[in-house]
Amino acid sequence: MSARVGALCGHFEDIEQQRGAERLGMWMFLATEILFFAGVFLAYTVYRLWYPKDFAAVSSLLNVTIAGINSVFLLTSSMTITFAIRACQTGNNAALRKLLLATALLGAAFMALKAYEYATDYHEGLVPWSNNFGHETLHGHDKPMLDVWEHDGVSPDRVKIFLFFYYSMTGIHGIHLIIGIGVVLYLYVRAVRKTLTPDKYVALETTSLYWHLVDAIWLFIMPLLYLAGPHTVHQLGF
């Protein structure tokens, strides 16, 4: 940015114009993200309408506990980042730093738990392109999942389609979250260096809009994927 007058960039006439542009820009960007996810949500919905029984069967095998804890993490992080905006606006740098760090850490906790979840998915034979797909015996059953599905009339092929959606949707979401964590950490560094001053709160506001969107997308992904089938007490254990 050139020719700074406080937070004002040189090509803008006044600060109001700049803030208006930044906010509108972020909302437009969110529109693109919504359309991006809409494509895969639509595809998922089509297949879920075609293969409800198979999707319900494999959805019941997903770890709804981890998903629940992760949802709490993200919702809380949305709260902390909102409070961070206020802290920035009022010049409370100590609170700003803590809240930004908390947001980033909650996001990181989500990713850590997700990584753990992916690892257990692999060990449970729920990775459709791996060689041990369906060969594990999971909680609540007495034979490998492929046999259970055979018995229940669930098609392993359609299970693979569900899992493809599971990994691609949570994977894309995870990538978006990692980018968000990166931006929040960058803002944290600026807060530490005291260059995130009250007149530059709009940067934080636009970041929080992005963060809320990532959270909102998770709130759609979670029920679609994890709650498509019945869950029993058996899946509460890790």
Place this chain on the structure above:
Amino acid sequence: MSTDYGHTAKSGASLDHHDSHPHGHAPSYLHDGYGWRSWLFTVDHKRIGIMYLVMILAFFLVGGVLAGLVRFNLVSPTGALVDNDTYNKLFTAHGVVMLFFVLIPSIPGVMGNFFVPIMIGAKDMAFPKLNLASWYVWMAGSGFAVWAILAGGIDTGWTLYPPYSSRSSHSNVVPGAMGVFVAGFSSIMTGLNIIITVHRMRAPGMTWGRLPLFIWATYATSLIQVLATPVLAIAVFLLMIETATGWTGNPVGIFDPAIGGDPILFQHLFWFYSHPAVYIMILPGMGVISEILTCFSRKNIFGYQAIAWSSVGIAVVGFIVWAHHMFVAGISYYAALLFSLLSMLVAVPSAIKVFNWTSTLYRGSITFQAPMVFALGFMVLFTIGGVTGLFLATLGTDIHLHDTYFVVAHFHFVMVGGMVLAFMAALHFWWPKMTGVMYSDFWSRTAAITIIIGYILTFMPQFYLGYHGMPRRYPNYPPEFRVFNVLSTAGYTVQLAGFLMSASYLLVSLFNGKKAGPNPWGATGLEWAIPSPPITHNFDKTPVVVAAPYEYSLNLTQTGEKADVR
């Protein structure tokens, strides 16, 4: 006809406090810093526009060479140059390069970036750094595409349909698709920038109703870029994952019929973007035509509201017609009915524009410099392209014409006869403003006519071929189609001559061209009220707009000065 390019005339150049000789005044954007760093790290929208221009021309050259190889191979029914596999890779590369690396970024990336801020009276785009980033992202995308080509090519066609692309092709589908994916982000960034700029950075007095039609067109284009491109991104992303799982030995994919997936779903997701994409390609060109026809007939545009709203109408309705690419793909009869009907609706705004442009010429005072020749060529060729679209939107005839050379001819008419000609028109119109020099009037008009004639010779025979059933993407064909294929290839050489001519005189002008003043064409837009080339911040003082665009009949520029009417 007067060829004084307004160097001495001062009327209409009220904001021209600096001429292009920097004697202690602010330097032009070309001279504001030298060296590769000042270009590669610039945030000046004009320099970024020039960087886009250089790369667009480079990619156009690559795409044109690929086209030549395709056409020359088709001279013989058994393939004159290359084997089938190589041919398939050539036409795929031609499509990918021309669509994603030339047509889509062309006018928005070059003239959009350069002129949108100036035409609305702003100092730069809303997000200059995002603008620079969009260029780099585009380059990154092209890096992937080049990698795919150098690694042996990709042979799926630019449409990437599974299951062929994911399970059967075994060519460089992932890097090729990655190139498209990444380039898409550049398109989104440019579109977003333009939308915010037009919304928030208009100069005082520049109301929506006074915006030049080029801005309306580019704005509508940007809406499509922002909303449609993400859907291509997800389609291509899912395809890439599906293809990659094939490498593990346990292929999984949602488009793979072997496990209950549906390849038609990919087609829906793909065309949901790719149909609006063709409107991304043509709308900016239509905006340019409005600018040029008014200037070179010295008349108001006929039906400003109609043309402005039709741009928005094309953008909106363009989103709901995608399945007209799939009438024989296995969609239901009722879906086909719906999409055919909607496709008829989207044809109406384009027709409205053509009628309005024609009426603009009525009782004008018309001159025929190169921009006008290109614009008139656009009128002829785009009309043919547009009406041949009707054959394809009509269900009965589409059965016969789908996937034949009729389709190839149709889309080349709108994309080359339409968009490329519009790009050339824009380039020739704004060249003096961007570079500060003027090119040869004689050679530019000759080149324009050559290109138009070459174009007609290349693509008219293809309508015949398509109606007779010659399928597209065929390196081998029955011998009775040979004559028309040879004619078509002959046309290519004529076009090639025309484009080389253009490249030559434009290049020569950079070294030897007459210096151009601020308003060589005597046009009314804000961009003609500043020096040629402009200073970095475009305007010394924020301009105040008092008039609608195109008030040639009143001899009035948008800032209230006399238009330089010669």
Place this chain on the structure above:
Amino acid sequence: MILQTTIFPEQATEMAWHIDLLFWFITIVTTAVSLGIYAAVFGFCVVYRRKEGEAVQTPRIVGSHRLELLWTIAPLAVFLVMFAWGAWVYNMAMHAPDDVPEVYVVGKQWMWKVQYPGGQRVILGANSADYAKDIGGEAQFEGVMVLPVGKPVKVIVTSEDVIHDFGIPAFRSKIDAVPGRYVTTWYKPTKTGEYHIFCDQYCGTNHSLMVGKVRVVEQAEYEAWLEGTYKTGPGKNSVDGSLAHQGRQLFMKLNCIQCHNGEAPRAPLLEDVHKSLRPFKGGTTAFADENYLRESIRKPRAKVREGWDPIMPAYGTTGDNALSEDDLVKVIAYIKSLRKGETPNLTQNWVPPIGSDTGPAAEDAKTPAGPKSAAEEKK
């Protein structure tokens, strides 16, 4: 013989005439309007060109609501006529009349396998790169699909691998061959002659070699060709070589009869299935067309009939119980032909077709085993 090309391509079916009429209507209308526009544009350019030394003063004309209305409504009206006419033609082209002989076409890279109801098989395409040398001549495997003039025929198309398209320009027909489903179209050839068949959806290296010819002949010549290609006997389900009979063979050989019989049924009888409404467990129903039959065989647990258990094994393209696309088409043809009371008895042997080698296969059939499930196989 392939006729020389002229301005108008061959019209070899009823549909071709309809489509051509529509095509020329659109051509004439659009050409007329385009020429009008060109006349205006170039007329204005000539009349209103700037003359040397003339003062430049143009009238300030900004528009006309009346004209805008006119050239919005008039084109829309014309386009809607095109739409309606096109939809009517499309409806005719896509919806085959009832009770029309069915020919199955299976596309695969890079050939078409055409199977007639009487069991005749033709391979189109499979042209090697050598074909490129003598294109237009008699290339190695370029088969010819023969059809009788004046008789409608329905074509049911699918693909074994990627998306292809079965296109016959002289018939003005094309339909995508999509793997995993059947799509249908139909023709009634009206003119004898030989016409191109092309693959009209890009499918890889030899997409342009996946071509053949269709020869339309008089009825007598058609019957002679059928006999010459593959001799059949009278009727269906009796010992003849038809597609339905070959399907019956497979029905017995693959042990479908073990469950789908009348004496000790473990599965519904398959009589009069085609075009009926099937009720399923869970309350849904479906209309039984080729795609339903295909799914029931390939993935039987997807839709289970009300009142029956999900015990049918899947017949995929690989593994145990493998059933190729060509054979699946035969089984489907058989089921479609099965009328009330025609289900074979459990004890009826698998009878080999005329002229086939009655070797070990016949031995197999004498001791019918139960259907094998994947789980049982593992034990």
